[in-house]
Amino acid sequence: MKPVRIVCILGPTGTGKTRAALSLGQSVEVVNFDSRQVYADFPIITAQPSSEELSCAPHHLYGFLACDQSMNAARMAELAADAIQEIHARGNLPVLVGGTGLYLRVLLEGIAPIPDIPEAVRRSVLERLQREGPQALHREVVRVDPAYAAVIHENDSQRNARALEVWLGTGRTLSDWHAEARPAFPLEAFKIGVRVDLDELTPRLAARIDEMLDMGALEEAREALAKCPDPKAPGWSGIGCAELLAHLRGEISLERARDIWERNTRAYAKRQLTWCRKERDLNGFEAGDFMGMAQAVGAWLKG
RNA sequence: GCCGAGGUAGCUCAGUUGGUAGAGCAGGGGACUGAAAAUCCCCGUGUCGGCAGUUCAAUUCUGUCCCUCGGCA
Numbered sequence: 001m002k003p004v005r006i007v008c009i010l011g012p013t014g015t016g017k018t019r020a021a022l023s024l025g026q027s028v029e030v031v032n033f034d035s036r037q038v039y040a041d042f043p044i045i046t047a048q049p050s051s052e053e054l055s056c057a058p059h060h061l062y063g064f065l066a067c068d069q070s071m072n073a074a075r076m077a078e079l080a081a082d083a084i085q086e087i088h089a090r091g092n093l094p095v096l097v098g099g100t101g102l103y104l105r106v107l108l109e110g111i112a113p114i115p116d117i118p119e120a121v122r123r124s125v126l127e128r129l130q131r132e133g134p135q136a137l138h139r140e141v142v143r144v145d146p147a148y149a150a151v152i153h154e155n156d157s158q159r160n161a162r163a164l165e166v167w168l169g170t171g172r173t174l175s176d177w178h179a180e181a182r183p184a185f186p187l188e189a190f191k192i193g194v195r196v197d198l199d200e201l202t203p204r205l206a207a208r209i210d211e212m213l214d215m216g217a218l219e220e221a222r223e224a225l226a227k228c229p230d231p232k233a234p235g236w237s238g239i240g241c242a243e244l245l246a247h248l249r250g251e252i253s254l255e256r257a258r259d260i261w262e263r264n265t266r267a268y269a270k271r272q273l274t275w276c277r278k279e280r281d282l283n284g285f286e287a288g289d290f291m292g293m294a295q296a297v298g299a300w301l302k303g
Numbered sequence: 304g305c306c307g308a309g310g311u312a313g314c315u316c317a318g319u320u321g322g323u324a325g326a327g328c329a330g331g332g333g334a335c336u337g338a339a340a341a342u343c344c345c346c347g348u349g350u351c352g353g354c355a356g357u358u359c360a361a362u363u364c365u366g367u368c369c370c371u372c373g374g375c376a
Contacts, residue, residue, distance in 0.1 A: 072337040
């Protein structure tokens with residue numbers, strides 16, 4: 001099977017990735033690989049494409065998930081793979097846009113076909129985590145899967161819980177499963193990395209938060225709260241959502257919420273930059289160099 | 304003006320019964336395979352408000368001055 005060609009645009013939040021995708025040409029269809037822009041209730045706060053941008057080209061996997069539903073890397077990769085095949089069948093160019101490095105990696109390199117873990121197993125592991133702490137789970141992981149235990153820290157509650165629930169739920173270790181990772185179908189990707197200096201990006205991120213508030217971010221959160229009052233729901237854990245929720249519940253002032261939102265956004269952009277530095281085969285472009293990106297993609301498609 | 308409470312890391316504050324100090328947050332670096340906008344790891348010298356006194360030794364005790372915040376005038 002001939003590999004399907006796709007373009008991926010990754011980079012930190014607030015660097016014009018959506019606009020870059022649209023500048024690549026008319027036969028482009030945009031596919032989201034951002035873990036937060038999937039939520040239907042937060043189009044403003046998660047910076048989903050504007051209606052103007054949406055009218056420029058077909059967009060996929062934006063704003064389709066309810067606040068109380070969770071997404072994960074494997075599921076997102078599956079959905080993206082389906083979208084890519086449809087777009088390819090139409091003769092258009094799939095352009096993947098997003099900021100969640102893990103989701104892109106899983107799409108391109110595949111993920112192990114681990115079955116769903118029974119709810120009872122999940123719950124009991126989480127209860128143990130709360131009762132005994134991540135270190136207790138880690139000791140167990142050291143016993144059953146020393147190879148994986150060696151690469152995660154004993155304080156890492158999420159990864160220790162995951163390793164243990166997979167072992168208890170499937171009878172196989174996570175290392176064992178990971179060896180089976182493979183992509184859904186052959187892909188050939190041209191990866192565009194948007195380059196920015198964090199110090200230059202910081203004031204732009206702050207300004208963007210003010211824009212979001214002007215566009216009605218607070219009202220958006222208020223409406224979401226009416227639909228989904230559970231503060232622990234997956235959708236509320238996004239940056240901006242969590243801070244506005246705290247304000248709406250009377251825990252902090254709006255000014256304070258804005259401050260924390262700004263800091264968290266910056267810290268997130270920093271983590272994204274760390275991820276991008278490690279990404280292989282990345283073609284770096286300055287933010288806003290749409291012409292350079294379009295030319296490079298054109299040359300790649302011909303070659 | 305008087306009476307209290309304070310002035311310690313970029314911020315909020317611990318602390319030292321006298322031996323020059325440490326948390327959280329921020330900041331920097333990193334990890335990352337089914338929660339990833341998540342989760343986690345590493346990195347802490349700062350006239351301990353100024354000056355003087357006591358002392359082998361003061362950020363710590365004493366005096367004084369400056370500043371901030373309350374209350375009373």
